[in-house]
Amino acid sequence: MKKLLLVGGGKIGSAITELLGATGDYAVTVADRDAASLGRLTAPNVTAKHIDISDAAALAEAAKGHDMLVSAAPYNLTPVIAAAAKGAGAHYFDLTEDVESTRVVKQLAAGASSAFVPQCGLAPGYISISAADIANRFDTLREVQMRVGALPVFPTNALKYNLTWSTDGLINEYCNPCESIRDGELIEVPALEELEEFSLDGIEYEAFNTSGGLGTLCETLAGKVENLNYKTVRYPGHRDIVKMLVRDLRLSHRRDILKDVLEASIPITFQDVVLIFVTVTGTREGRLTQESTAKKVYAQTVGGKLMSAIQITTAAGICAMVDLMAEGKLPTSGFVRQEETSLADFHANRFGRYYA
Secondary structure, eight states: OEEEEEEOOSHHHHHHHHHHHTTSSEEEEEEESOHHHHHTOOOTTEEEEEOOTTOHHHHHHHHTTOSEEEEOSOGGGHHHHHHHHHHHTOEEEEOOOOHHHHHHHHHHHTTOSSEEEOOOBTTTBHHHHHHHHHHTTOSEEEEEEEEEEEEESSOOSTTOOOBOSOHHHHHHHHHSOEEEEETTEEEEEOTTOSOEEEEETTEEEEEEEOSSTTTTHHHHTTTTEEEEEEEEEEOTTHHHHHHIIIIISOGGGOHHHHHHHHHHHSOBOSOEEEEEEEEEEEEETTEEEEEEEEEEEEOEEETTEEEOHHHHHHHHHHHHHHHHHHTTOSOSSEEOOGGGSOHHHHHHSTTGGGTO
16 A cells, blocks of 8 residues: 555545545545644545644655655645655655645756656646647647636536636636747746637637646647647636736736635535646647647536535646656656656546546
């Protein structure tokens, strides 16, 4: 049985414990400073540890003796948690979409005896694996477009949105610069711009730039693709309201206030759907060709508990990567990019099946 330390027992952390604990293959210790979150954990093979996860010394002590360390904590704690993993010689996995945090992980991974596998969720994460799988079937690449959205099945407010995951992460996506490749050049573009509309299964959507969703694909496809971009999917009208809050009211500079406004006004929901849409254009056997994949994942009951679609896709993504590491299907040292993972291996995995 692999010994695994999970840092963070919130919405996603609790879903991870349900998936991993039920297998009997992992002895999971959950570290968190929130006693209430720890008290809600009921999965088998799970032990709670109440510590201040921002305390580097305490976390380093807790990490000792573990084979793997998984972070489901806020992105600002990533450097502390990754450093604890390196000190313990444990394989490291996280869910961060934050670009700067991932750069720190990459630095820590240099020369490490264990593997550092960041960005293991939905976007970045699965979306990179899926896009790379299609791109690898082309001789030359013209365009790679990635679109992802976690949306309420029953939108009722003006934003047509409910909180389904980390509010801090959501604000990060809406406020930070976005990486992109345009005409072969790596550039940064502003969030909330380049609005587009499309329909799928008879439903109208909008998509716009948000930060972090590309993961490391810009590096991987540098010099190989003319245009690469990632956009978040919402129902029409959402972007304009968010842009008013972030830009016109300048709440991008007062993120604590923006967080309070969102969490006080927008309820969470477990009735959501995750939309994943990838389109790749390029040449294959001398002909200009386009290939797309689209899927929707809905909320469902897992281990007797109702989980939202974003909980399932995010937790299943990181649990599949943990499993693939345990099975010897990922590099065992240094920095590991999501797109190094075989999509076939991912879909065949007991957790990856939630995507398949």
